[in-house]
Amino acid sequence: MSNSAPVKISATDVKVFYGDNQALHGISMDVYQNEVISFIGPSGCGKSTFLRCMNRMNDTIEHCRVTGSILLDGRDIHEPALDVVQLRAQVGMVFQKPNPFPKSIYENISYGPKLHGLAERKADLDDIVESSLRRAGLWNEVKDRLDQPGTGLSGGQQQRLCIARSIAVSPEVILMDEPCSALDPIATSIIEELIDELKQNFTIVIVTHNMQQAARVSDRTAFFHLGNLIEIGNTNDVFTNPQQKRTEDYITGRYG
Amino acid sequence: MSNLSLIVVLLILMALGYQLGMTRSRKVATVNPDLRMHSRPHHYGMMVGLWAVLPAFFILLLWLWLAPAVINSMMLAQLPADVAALAADELRVVSQRIGNLAGNFGVVADAADWELAAAEHLRQLKANSALVLTALMAVIAAVGMLYSLLRITPRLKARHQVERVVKALLVLCSTVAILTTIGIVLSMLGETMKFFSYIPPGEFFFGTTWNPRFSTVGVGEQGDFGLVPLLAGTAMIAGIAMLVAIPLGLMVAIYLAEYAPVKLRNTAKPVIEVLAGIPTIVYGFFALVTVGPFLRDLGAAVGLDINATSALTAGVVMGIMIIPFISSLSDDIITQVPKSMRDGSLGLGATKSETILKVVLPAALPGIVGAVLLAASRAIGETMIVVLAAGNSPSLTANPFEAVSTVTVTIVNQLTGDNDFSSPQSLVAFALGLTLFVITLLLNVIALVIVRKYREQYE
Ligand SMILES: Nc1ncnc2c1ncn2[C@@H]1O[C@H](COP(=O)(O)OP(=O)(O)OP(=O)(O)O)[C@@H](O)[C@H]1O
Ligand SMILES: [Mg+2]
Numbered sequence: 001m002s003n004s005a006p007v008k009i010s011a012t013d014v015k016v017f018y019g020d021n022q023a024l025h026g027i028s029m030d031v032y033q034n035e036v037i038s039f040i041g042p043s044g045c046g047k048s049t050f051l052r053c054m055n056r057m058n059d060t061i062e063h064c065r066v067t068g069s070i071l072l073d074g075r076d077i078h079e080p081a082l083d084v085v086q087l088r089a090q091v092g093m094v095f096q097k098p099n100p101f102p103k104s105i106y107e108n109i110s111y112g113p114k115l116h117g118l119a120e121r122k123a124d125l126d127d128i129v130e131s132s133l134r135r136a137g138l139w140n141e142v143k144d145r146l147d148q149p150g151t152g153l154s155g156g157q158q159q160r161l162c163i164a165r166s167i168a169v170s171p172e173v174i175l176m177d178e179p180c181s182a183l184d185p186i187a188t189s190i191i192e193e194l195i196d197e198l199k200q201n202f203t204i205v206i207v208t209h210n211m212q213q214a215a216r217v218s219d220r221t222a223f224f225h226l227g228n229l230i231e232i233g234n235t236n237d238v239f240t241n242p243q244q245k246r247t248e249d250y251i252t253g254r255y256g
Numbered sequence: 257m258s259n260l261s262l263i264v265v266l267l268i269l270m271a272l273g274y275q276l277g278m279t280r281s282r283k284v285a286t287v288n289p290d291l292r293m294h295s296r297p298h299h300y301g302m303m304v305g306l307w308a309v310l311p312a313f314f315i316l317l318l319w320l321w322l323a324p325a326v327i328n329s330m331m332l333a334q335l336p337a338d339v340a341a342l343a344a345d346e347l348r349v350v351s352q353r354i355g356n357l358a359g360n361f362g363v364v365a366d367a368a369d370w371e372l373a374a375a376e377h378l379r380q381l382k383a384n385s386a387l388v389l390t391a392l393m394a395v396i397a398a399v400g401m402l403y404s405l406l407r408i409t410p411r412l413k414a415r416h417q418v419e420r421v422v423k424a425l426l427v428l429c430s431t432v433a434i435l436t437t438i439g440i441v442l443s444m445l446g447e448t449m450k451f452f453s454y455i456p457p458g459e460f461f462f463g464t465t466w467n468p469r470f471s472t473v474g475v476g477e478q479g480d481f482g483l484v485p486l487l488a489g490t491a492m493i494a495g496i497a498m499l500v501a502i503p504l505g506l507m508v509a510i511y512l513a514e515y516a517p518v519k520l521r522n523t524a525k526p527v528i529e530v531l532a533g534i535p536t537i538v539y540g541f542f543a544l545v546t547v548g549p550f551l552r553d554l555g556a557a558v559g560l561d562i563n564a565t566s567a568l569t570a571g572v573v574m575g576i577m578i579i580p581f582i583s584s585l586s587d588d589i590i591t592q593v594p595k596s597m598r599d600g601s602l603g604l605g606a607t608k609s610e611t612i613l614k615v616v617l618p619a620a621l622p623g624i625v626g627a628v629l630l631a632a633s634r635a636i637g638e639t640m641i642v643v644l645a646a647g648n649s650p651s652l653t654a655n656p657f658e659a660v661s662t663v664t665v666t667i668v669n670q671l672t673g674d675n676d677f678s679s680p681q682s683l684v685a686f687a688l689g690l691t692l693f694v695i696t697l698l699l700n701v702i703a704l705v706i707v708r709k710y711r712e713q714y715e
Contacts, residue, residue, distance in 0.1 A: 055603065057599060057602070057603060060595070060598070060599060060602060085605055085606070085607050086605070088602060088603055088604070088605040089604070089605030090605075092603065092604065092605075093603040095596065095599060095600065095603065097596060099594075099596035099597060099599065099600040100600075101597060101600060101601070101615055101619070102597075102618070102619045103618065111601070111604065111606075111614070111615075112604040112605065112606075115604070115605065115606050115610060115614075116605065162600070165600075165604065166603070166604065169604055169605060171605075
């Protein structure tokens with residue numbers, strides 16, 4: 001990825017506090033348009049927290065306080081005039097834990113497009129549902145039971161349902177929090193293909209514990225440790241020639 | 257000794273047995289250091305205590321049950337021949353007099369000599385009985401305690417014995433509740449059957465006039481016992497109540513669960529629940545004195561003819577009463593919907609109100625329906641408000657501004673006054689009660705099934 005691409009999201013000195021407990025200690029980074037950037041780092045280091053900052057999902061957590069500035073297309077997402085609802089329509093999210101609605105599979109996918117009025121006719125909606133499910137690699141498994149509850153799917157199927165649900169509203173940025181944690185290798189490779197394809201039109205931030213996955217899908221990689229951004233750079237450089245000792249220890253498995 | 261002091265002594269024995277059992281089990285354990293005791297010391301203690309007390313207690317119960325009859329017949333056997341030859345119900349009077357004499361309660365007219373002798377005899381018999389009982393219990397308690405103490409070995413499964421007794425106790429307690437319900441149903445069923453021997457069920461369930469007359473008119477003039485007007489009145493008032501309570505209760509619940517700050521929620525909820533704790537008779541005269549005239553004047557102002565006591569008055573006030581049933585339960589159910597569900601919706605760019613309407617409420621719907629059904633069954637069974645505020649006019653009408661009557665009010669009417677309890681005019685109360693019971697039972701069962709199904713969804 002050449003760094004001449006325009007900056008999509010620009011974070012400066014982002015700090016997050018859960019009550020008195022500080023989870024992020026001043027993170028600054030840029031995310032470029034149409035890139036795939038992956039966040040890696042040990043459990044509890046603040047990857048999900050930083051991800052949630054980008055579409056202000058931290059607002060829904062009581063006692064959570066965010067400072068610093070985050071610009072989306074050059075505009076501060078915390079400015080009062082900005083509507084958080086629009087922000088989230090622009091910056092979609094796939095959560096770490098699959099959370100399908102207790103509705104039918106069809107309604108799970110059509111929920112977002114209906115809200116945003118993306119489909120005028122039933123046929124359009126059907127198209128969106130089918131193509132979203134296809135791209136998430138779930139269509140063949142569920143095409144005969146679209147009217148059954150999404151909560152009745154297996155864990156991995158639910159995860160793909162949630163991915164399909166979030167791409168159905170065609171956001172500009174997709175935040176994926178460990179989207180493949182419950183998937184087998186085949187489903188994982190379908191999602192990785194999806195990410196490759198989405199990259200044409202979207203910007204993707206993905207959190208993963210799988211180093212190979214980060215190396216395979218992402219243009220750049222950011223390594224977090226204890227609430228700090230330790231290193232960020234082109235994926236190739238980070239994995240073959242890390243600048244920091246802690247990064248090297250982590251990706252070579254000597255972390256501990 | 258009196259029965260009460262016997263029970264106190266039994267309790268002391270139990271404590272003693274507990275201590276002895278613990279001590280002995282510890283000793284047994286030290287004597288056999290290489291064998292593990294099956295149960296803990298307090299289990300052995302409990303076991304000894306139970307062995308000391310339970311058999312003796314059963315003897316006490318048995319004695320209390322059987323002894324009075326035995327003593328009475330022994331006393332009667334000693335009566336003079338001419339008295340003993342009396343008929344059974346006269347004999348009952350005689351033994352009552354003697355019983356009173358023996359208890360020093362005094363009787364009407366002077367006591368005959370043979371009566372005084374019999375009373376003395378009775379007193380003697382009772383004293384002996386108490387003595388024998390005390391001795392018997394002492395022996396049984398001692399034997400029980402010794403037997404169980406001596407049986408304590410490492411292999412004795414004391415814990416199992418204790419647990420079995422505790423389990424039996426628990427079963428006994430729950431049986432009491434169930435038996436009470438069954439008893440109520442059976443007693444109503446018996447009376448209802450008697451009622452149906454006067455009035456055929458078809459006439460009762462499908463009759464459209466309610467005009468029972470008075471029992472004094474005679475059995476030939478039985479009047480009409482049609483359930484339909486009463487049921488219609490009940491349904492109308494309950495319906496109006498639900499029309500008031502469902503929207504208000506739901507909005508309260510949504511506000512409390514989704515919008516209210518935690519502090520407000522924690523104070524507002526108990527305050528609203530107070531509504532359910534106000535005695536219904538108080539609601540009744542609130543309806544009668546305040547709401548009824550207010551609605552009448554309001555009606556007059558807009559050109560409607562509204563009775564002060566009407567289905568509307570009773571329904572509105574009843575609706576206020578059941579708001580907390582709906583709001584509290586629904587609030588609990590709404591807050592139980594997991595946060596991740598809301599996040600999923602918000603993350604797709606839905607607004608808070610869209611999220612509540614399209615995700616949270618549908619997810620909570622089964623539980624809310626359960627809450628509504630519970631409130632409805634409460635409304636149907638409610639009596640005092642309707643007695644005071646509905647006007648008590650058992651006519652079949654579809655106009656909510658007129659006076660109506662309900663099943664509950666009619667039960668009250670039929671059972672108060674000087675009706676004799678074998679006339680259909682009184683017996684109908686039981687048929688009405690049973691009908692009401694079946695209806696509310698069905699509503700409750702449906703509500704519980706729905707609520708349970710809802711619980712499973714998230715577990
Ligand atoms: N809702 C919350 N309330 C309080 N503390 C939180 C909350 N969410 C996260 N934290 C804390 O913030 C820190 C970072 O958590 P975060 O979920 O961002 O970690 P993570 O990098 O995503 O870990 P994982 O890889 O296990 O998902 C942790 O110490 C965590 O305990
Ligand atoms: Mg995480």
